[in-house]
Amino acid sequence: MISTTAKTTSALRARPFLGAASVVALFVALWMALVWSPPDAVMGNVVRILYVHVANAWLAYLAFVVVFLASIAYLWTKRPVFDAIAVASAEIGVLFCGLTLVLGAIWARPTWGVWWSWEPRVITTAVMFAMYVGYLLLRNLSNDLERRATRAAVLGIVLVVDVPIVHLSVTWMNALHQLPSVLRPGLDPTLDPSMLASLIAMTIAFTFLYAYLMTARVAIERRRQARILEARA
Amino acid sequence: MMLERIRLAAAREALAERGQPDGLIAAVTFVATLILVESLAVGPLAATQPEVASALFWIAMVFAAILATTRSFERELEDDAIDAVLALPGGRDALYAGKTLALTALIALIALVGGALSLLLLSLEVLLPAHLALVLVAGILALAPVVVLFVVIALRLRSRAALVPILALPVLVPQLVAATNGTAAAISGDAAAALGWAGLLLAFALVYSVLGLTIVPAALE
Numbered sequence: 001m002i003s004t005t006a007k008t009t010s011a012l013r014a015r016p017f018l019g020a021a022s023v024v025a026l027f028v029a030l031w032m033a034l035v036w037s038p039p040d041a042v043m044g045n046v047v048r049i050l051y052v053h054v055a056n057a058w059l060a061y062l063a064f065v066v067v068f069l070a071s072i073a074y075l076w077t078k079r080p081v082f083d084a085i086a087v088a089s090a091e092i093g094v095l096f097c098g099l100t101l102v103l104g105a106i107w108a109r110p111t112w113g114v115w116w117s118w119e120p121r122v123i124t125t126a127v128m129f130a131m132y133v134g135y136l137l138l139r140n141l142s143n144d145l146e147r148r149a150t151r152a153a154v155l156g157i158v159l160v161v162d163v164p165i166v167h168l169s170v171t172w173m174n175a176l177h178q179l180p181s182v183l184r185p186g187l188d189p190t191l192d193p194s195m196l197a198s199l200i201a202m203t204i205a206f207t208f209l210y211a212y213l214m215t216a217r218v219a220i221e222r223r224r225q226a227r228i229l230e231a232r233a
Numbered sequence: 234m235m236l237e238r239i240r241l242a243a244a245r246e247a248l249a250e251r252g253q254p255d256g257l258i259a260a261v262t263f264v265a266t267l268i269l270v271e272s273l274a275v276g277p278l279a280a281t282q283p284e285v286a287s288a289l290f291w292i293a294m295v296f297a298a299i300l301a302t303t304r305s306f307e308r309e310l311e312d313d314a315i316d317a318v319l320a321l322p323g324g325r326d327a328l329y330a331g332k333t334l335a336l337t338a339l340i341a342l343i344a345l346v347g348g349a350l351s352l353l354l355l356s357l358e359v360l361l362p363a364h365l366a367l368v369l370v371a372g373i374l375a376l377a378p379v380v381v382l383f384v385v386i387a388l389r390l391r392s393r394a395a396l397v398p399i400l401a402l403p404v405l406v407p408q409l410v411a412a413t414n415g416t417a418a419a420i421s422g423d424a425a426a427a428l429g430w431a432g433l434l435l436a437f438a439l440v441y442s443v444l445g446l447t448i449v450p451a452a453l454e
Contacts, residue, residue: 075451123406131403138400141390151386154452158382158404158444165407 012219018212025205029055032198040195046110051198053103055206056096057125062210063093064132064163071156074149080225081218083149086156088217090135092210097129124166131159145228235326242318242331249308250339256304257339260297264347267293272354281355287416290351291372291409297347298340298376299397302384305336310389325450329381333445337377344373360422368419368427371434372412378441379405386452407437 033051040047066089074082104122105115116122135155142148250257271289272280279285309315318328348369351357359365383401387393415430 075448127403127406131400134396134400134403138386138390138396141392141396151390151452154448155386155400157448161440161444162404 012215015212015215015219018208018215022205022208022212025201025208029198029202029205032194032201037194037198038192043111046107047195049103049107051202053100053107054199055202056100056103058203059206059210060093060097060100060128061163061167062207063089063096064128064160066214067093067132067135067156068160071153074153075157078146080145080149081222083152084218084221084225085214086152087136087139087221088214090132090139090156091217092213094129094132094136096206096210097125097132101125101129121166124162128159128162128166131162135159145225238327239330239334242327243334244331246305246332246335247338250305250335253308256301256308257342259304260301260339260343261346263300264293264297264343265350267296268347268351269354277355281357283357283417283420284413286351286355286357287413287420288409290347290416291412293347294340294344294372294412295376295380295402295405295409296398297343298336298380299384299401301339301343302332302336302377302380303394303397305332305339306384306388319453325453326446328453329385329445329449333377333381333442336381337373340373340377341370344369357420359420361419361424361427364424364427364431365416365419367431368412368415368434371431371438372408372415374438375408375412375434375441376405378438378445379408382441382445382449385449388453408434411437 029051033048037048037051039045067086070082070086070089073079074086101122104125108117109115135152138155139148139152142151268289271293272286275285275289280289306315309318315328319325352359380397380401383397383404384393387396387400390396411430411433415427415434418424418426418430
């Protein structure tokens, strides 16, 4: 038997500040990406899609790693707050992973000449998307709070194996997708400084957005858990 | 002590399968039908290509393994035997390991029938039979721990018949790719490629066996 109440936590109090920080950071990052940074020598202005595409992909990685950590914490402690963190992060991760695929397709059409290419990074990302859709599906098929949380935690641990596979797929196999430009061995970015700065700004802005969405979604999940337990009592 | 429990769980599973072989019969029939239908769908000429024949065989094997494993757990649920096993000390680990071992043997039997059928129907000439056997063994070893893991996660859930393939297939992508390429390489005589893919399959099997043994006890209720 577990017990929970929807308490006002420091995370909830920080939500308005996180929201404001997200809006400001997104405006600055968009100005840098769309106005300040130069067009690419080969891709021209199409390169500007990549600032959002890469930030989306980063957020998906981050979200799925948080699902993994929250799943371990849930199995270890059986505290429902970790289950709430896991489901919140999984939903946000699925949203941004889906957006990564869509933005990648929009970028690929003028660059590669096709919307979709059967190349390792694209396929492994699509597989990762399908895996976490399955994770959310599993959660929706059980009404028992503890059993659902336990099953989901086990799955959340298993699925994280795909995250490094997605990132390293372009180095392991012959790929049309470009190799990592920032997170590469030796941490020696291959980008122009203004492009790198724009990419980092967008990544920071998306990380603020993730934190904001997390506080909001975790609060909703905690209220849902409290309602279920009240109804049970 | 632990090994003895695992041996008992595996022996119990084998006995149950011998007493009620409906899961095995269903899986063998399913794999034979699927290979036949898939080969007809892509066209008999295309199906004789080593890459296509291998892909058709392994897709059929994945679904047959899910079918046999699901049936094995359904049988436990029908007579409440699973609760008795779980109540034993160390029962959860032994159940996962024992089931995985026994189902590996079962899947190997299904693969033998399905493989023989593929070779016969598609008139495939195997240039490296020993390599093919190695890839088959490695592919089966990589299949069982993942399928058992997902059947356990979806145990007692409604819609589990649909949920297990949805969850397992994306995770099994490396197994499917490696097994298909390894089998095709063995059929067409590329020894280095066959050995390389077999190595990848064994690594995959090791990762998911360890992962399963570590976390499946938490999922069993």
